[in-house]
Amino acid sequence: MTIYYVNSATGSDRNGGTGQNSAFATLSKVESLTLKPGDSVLLAKGSVFNEQFDIKYSGTESAPIKIGSYGTGTAPVIHSGGDGIHSLYASNIVIENLKISNTGGAAIYGGDVTNWTVRNVEIAKSGMSENAGAVTFRNSKNVTVEDSKISDVKGDGFWIEKVSGVKLLNNSVTSASGSTADAMQVNDSSNILIKGNHLDQTHAVSPKGGIALVRASDAVVADNVLTGGGFGISAPAGKNVAIHGNDISGYHGYSWSFAVGLGDQGSARDYDISGNHIHDGAWGVAVSGATGTSYSLTNIKVHDNVFDDLTQAALKVDRPASGSFYNNTIETGVKATSISPAIVDAHTFSVSNNHTVASVETALASTEAKVAATTEAVSDPAVVAVHDNLKIFTDTGEAHRGNLLENDSSDNDTLVLRRFGDEAVGKHGLTLTGDYGSIHVDREGNYAYTLDETKLPDDHSGHVSESFKYGIDDGTSHHSDADTLTVFIHMDGLLS
Template structure:
């Protein structure tokens, strides 16, 4: 199962970096073959070495084109910049599909090194940089130092492989790096897309900055945090990486989407994860697939995702995680001394058969984890929460935890639980949840909710929920959502926004207040569909009734949830005395919760009606909860 394709939010940014045409009156194309000798850079007599290209000062709109199938040894480090309207383009020419190869051979710090240049597009290249022994080195490095702002970089359809950089995080397949110490510097406008990185030690695709100091990062020196903006990593494949797959550092509003990361953390003895962010604000990590991340012996991480220390307001959404040895998610706000992290949101993700733990909790001030599906098979020992150092204040809402294994929960009071489904195994450490469901959520193909699922319409509302589910369907802002990653139920927020005219319709007062109830009726936790309490009535006949205030000539919907304790028993909800014939929803006759509703219109002079929950037949009990009367 692949991540679900969504709207590409970066089209406008990427398009802004690629002009329709360069300025033909000043721009020049330089051709490079790297076979033969000499040449003046024309297509008829191409350059034969990277040294010839490096000696140029490129102008806006210039192109450096490498012959397809050619192999150039050494490093490409061009001089001169483009403009927003006319970037410098480095790419390929010729027939066929073979890429031109730039082979650093371990003799250069980076196979391609864009240093203190701006407005560049690099596409269609193959880059390697493998030496006889491991040392700090990179495949493609975009670096700026002490220039203030570097703008306009597009890396598209580039293949980077075989970079033996040892076990240092300064060695990368592709890195977007800010260095220097004298002038605060950042990037504005970087897109790395549709590229592949593999066989690299230690890091895959990352950003980095020397301008990273702020208190939330645990830095006690004078603050100099200077975040890069408009950074996008999109549609890349990163695999066979010694350490981390994709890392976003010191960024504000970055987007990491539609990437596949797998078989990473396979050689480094350090702590590594698949896709993560640190010391950043507002990073959105979405529509990615991360799988088969290793957790090497003696290490802590190995998770698909990580919100590390120094983050504020990071969002992980619509991602697919599976078979990662270290688990699904790491919160590591307390991993950096006095550092912290706050406001992390994890929503509408799917985790299947991840190892070790679903959440490794090592510090977070105010996280939300909602509307995710976590699936663990019968042989799983994966913990749902493994508590580490520091406090991890997290609210779990509307999640479906489909756990057939033996893993449990730690963390205690740091975690708040609202309307989650706990299905399968129930360890002693399973947390209390006032609206807990342990019923089978009836997950179907793609972990959607089947018809009749008790997870439908029983979630708790979450403000600012992103507006869509894992599959791209809308989710309610006002109506009660479905639990899990799939919003199967239809909803009308405009209707739900109207007040419920039934008093104590959810029975959460713990009493039948507002209802006329006889001796055969009681409010009890055993009858709760959601929340803590519901109404139990039986044996038949047993009826609870309530008069509601209505408006003449107005249409209303009466809805509610019901079930019975035994076969042969029937429970109904209905309304009478409103100026029309008495109407009832279809009777509830099964032991599973189901919803029912009726629509009615008041008479010309009627200002009230009588609603009821009525166990009308059988020797068992009827259970009624979440009764709602709303104007249409």
């Protein structure tokens, strides 16, 4: 396992490259090497490389090849008239802590690759030819992109096509502004998790939108914030798609603009659209399609969402479809439904138990509570919560930290903390006051417990404890479990 160093300012391709004082100067020199599993290529911070970097060799699952950075200062930058980083057929690759900008093609392109992780990469002004997504993967397996920033690109922020196993987590895309550019486009892919991203198309010059999820199988789109563009989430065809907990707004550029739309590029079945806040737009959820299409649209559930400040109806159904629209909250002034008479007469799309409110503020809190209620403890082997303990022996006044989910498990490797105590865990977390201190938790399961010594009993021997119940699910709300965090406070020596 060898570490190779590359420094565009002080390196030389005549060097050995295995030390910071003997760094290479160019990426092309690295390409001439036969990289082996476990090798790392580290680019000096402050370096600028005006060349495409081709990754030709594979790591293993236990020993991936890593491309990263070293030193101090700004992240190393790759510029290129072609792609920034390009690879075909390589497997088990990690790319992290870089910047890629001003590329003619994609910032990162992977074709027929397996087990790639991209994290903490900044991408700007890529795809100047407008023919590529900033991050493009095709015909691949197990691709994760997380904690990365994409801005001012002339194409899709992400273009994912025919990939089995996609995770797009906690990324930001700002102004993917090509003429056909979406912030994220995922086509013909499966086992998809799009979670915690912030997608802002407010200033994009395009009728496109936030997320285009086309012909997806087994997809979860959760807890994202989407602003602007022609639409929020277009999921026009697919099966087993869950869209929940998203905040979608500002998509009112066109009369057809929608927050969530489906039905115009193929059949769709088993969609669960729930717990979203949909506001400042045209249509809410549109079950629609081009005139003359005969796609099958079945089991489309739209429930427990909040709709406000819409110029059109919260629900539009103008093509034959089966499903239900229930337990939604709709602000006064927003039309609840626009369903074609033929569908009404067919009784295939039911409407029940929706509520009209003057203000959505209290309704949002109510919706969070409804979503959290789905995590009540049940026997469900797909998600397993394990009891957590926090033991406090000494106290400096600082918070005592841990994570509730690290010892829990789920079949799809995704866990979300939905309820803590008797309250829902919102997007910004939750703070509760207990018997002996206060605790803050977030949806990722992180907690910080701060002891209040004034609440401890006068008898400073032995210990006291308090417990907090919590509920988790697998990101889909289909599988859930619950358990308890117990805080043990040992007072011997804690107080004087």
